[in-house]
Amino acid sequence: MKNFNYDTDDLIVALATPWAESALAIIRTTGSGSIEATSKVFSGRSDLKRAEHNKMSYGFIVDPAEGNKIDEVIVAVFRSPQGYTGQDSTEIYCHGSLPGIKKILDALKSVGFRDASPGEFTFRAFANGKMDLTRAEAVQEIVSAKSNEAQSLALNRLSGGIESKINEVKKLILDTVSAIELQLDYPEDEGGLSHVPVDDILIAQEMIQKLLDTYNAGKVYKDGVKVVLAGKTNAGKSSLFNLFLREDRSIVSEVHGTTRDYLESWISLGGIPIRIYDTAGIRDASDIVEIEGIKRTRNIIDNGDIILYLVDGVLGLQPDEEDEFRKLGQKSNFIPLCSKIDIEGVEVPSGFLGISTVDHTGFSQLENKLKEMVFKGSYIKSGEAVIDSERQKELLERCLTELKLFREGMENGIALDLVAQDIKEALDCLGEITGEITTADILENMFSQFCVGK
Numbered sequence: 001m002k003n004f005n006y007d008t009d010d011l012i013v014a015l016a017t018p019w020a021e022s023a024l025a026i027i028r029t030t031g032s033g034s035i036e037a038t039s040k041v042f043s044g045r046s047d048l049k050r051a052e053h054n055k056m057s058y059g060f061i062v063d064p065a066e067g068n069k070i071d072e073v074i075v076a077v078f079r080s081p082q083g084y085t086g087q088d089s090t091e092i093y094c095h096g097s098l099p100g101i102k103k104i105l106d107a108l109k110s111v112g113f114r115d116a117s118p119g120e121f122t123f124r125a126f127a128n129g130k131m132d133l134t135r136a137e138a139v140q141e142i143v144s145a146k147s148n149e150a151q152s153l154a155l156n157r158l159s160g161g162i163e164s165k166i167n168e169v170k171k172l173i174l175d176t177v178s179a180i181e182l183q184l185d186y187p188e189d190e191g192g193l194s195h196v197p198v199d200d201i202l203i204a205q206e207m208i209q210k211l212l213d214t215y216n217a218g219k220v221y222k223d224g225v226k227v228v229l230a231g232k233t234n235a236g237k238s239s240l241f242n243l244f245l246r247e248d249r250s251i252v253s254e255v256h257g258t259t260r261d262y263l264e265s266w267i268s269l270g271g272i273p274i275r276i277y278d279t280a281g282i283r284d285a286s287d288i289v290e291i292e293g294i295k296r297t298r299n300i301i302d303n304g305d306i307i308l309y310l311v312d313g314v315l316g317l318q319p320d321e322e323d324e325f326r327k328l329g330q331k332s333n334f335i336p337l338c339s340k341i342d343i344e345g346v347e348v349p350s351g352f353l354g355i356s357t358v359d360h361t362g363f364s365q366l367e368n369k370l371k372e373m374v375f376k377g378s379y380i381k382s383g384e385a386v387i388d389s390e391r392q393k394e395l396l397e398r399c400l401t402e403l404k405l406f407r408e409g410m411e412n413g414i415a416l417d418l419v420a421q422d423i424k425e426a427l428d429c430l431g432e433i434t435g436e437i438t439t440a441d442i443l444e445n446m447f448s449q450f451c452v453g454k
């Protein structure tokens, strides 16, 4: 941990709320001596230096040199080893004025604070043993969650859902490791290898596999699903895009080629964050702007998770789109839609889902079909520990491989000191997940993705 360039002893400060005009803003500080340092820029009825843990003090932030008032504030004090980081910390609740925030930050920097790097507060919490790595990862996930469900799943991880599952597995493996070590130390002991609880390893493997099975669903909640609206010009893509968003976001008109670039937006469908794209209608274009728009559209379609292909219900499938339609139809994540079915005489061809953006016919069926496709039947039960971090997934897979090697080794009568190596490596993988074993690179990579102030 020494090479990791986040110092854990100095005084850091950051704005924890967005850098924007608002009713209130929160500036947080941490580091040993941060309460004393904050008190140098605070003037109130009571002495901040003597404030108890978890207590609020009303007063003013003042310029430490001149003593001029900068803002009227409330300061919360958190004393080591309590509080988020485990170090002395303060939180300043001030007015959300940009010049005011800047003056407070400058005043704090003049008394010894420096700007915090991304994730530095959480890193200190981890370094001081306030949380393991799975919880630290969950902190950022909770901040960036894009749907109710994603937020709840992250909250479960933050409360230690993954950590406790990993610890259960770890306990099973540890029991086996101890039995092996005993056997290695006293090989003459009666009972021999029968003392090694190999069946526990089978249970551990099953538990890890169960956790791994939650990865895809977890990833869906975290990263969302890319849904692309595609089709010829005037098919009704932008109208449907607006219906999903429930706002007039994309321009709709009877002019062919209205949408020339793609638009994207986030929506939540039954808790699943969906990134939905409206695209330029596909046709033989001569205008260079439209040609570029269609090129981008094809790129978006190639990278989409689910394609909703609209065929104009009035015109039916056109000869010049048949190839495109057939090609896309080979993808498993393709939903053909027949638009404008409110218009008299429009008939929905077989295999198509009819939809109208005027009277919303077919819209809830479309939503259900999308949900079905996203989960392929594997819904997550609420309260279940779900992994969505690539890092955790890779480590669990490695752990599983090592356990398999260990069991094969035992079955094939490989020397005990050799199979012991496999099982210890499996244990190390679990240690890396929770952060007991870790390298500077892993930490740097993880915490640098955090927001400043977290």
Ligand SMILES: Nc1nc2c(ncn2[C@@H]2O[C@H](COP(=O)(O)OP(=O)(O)OP(=O)(O)O)[C@@H](O)[C@H]2O)c(=O)[nH]1
Pocket (backbone or CB within 6 Å): 232, 233, 234, 235, 236, 237, 238, 239, 240, 251, 252, 253, 254, 255, 256, 257, 258, 259, 260, 279, 280, 281, 282, 339, 340, 341, 342, 343, 355, 356, 357, 358
């Ligand atoms: N009656 C009816 N008209 C629709 C429906 N959906 C779209 N329209 C009309 O069809 C025309 C084209 O709609 P858009 O949503 O702009 O079509 P688009 O596919 O985005 O077209 P481009 O941007 O040109 O590719 C507009 O005049 C819409 O009002 C529908 O469900 N029913």
Ligand SMILES: [Mg+2]
Pocket (backbone or CB within 6 Å): 237, 238, 239, 250, 251, 252, 258, 259, 278, 279, 281
């Ligand atoms: Mg459009």
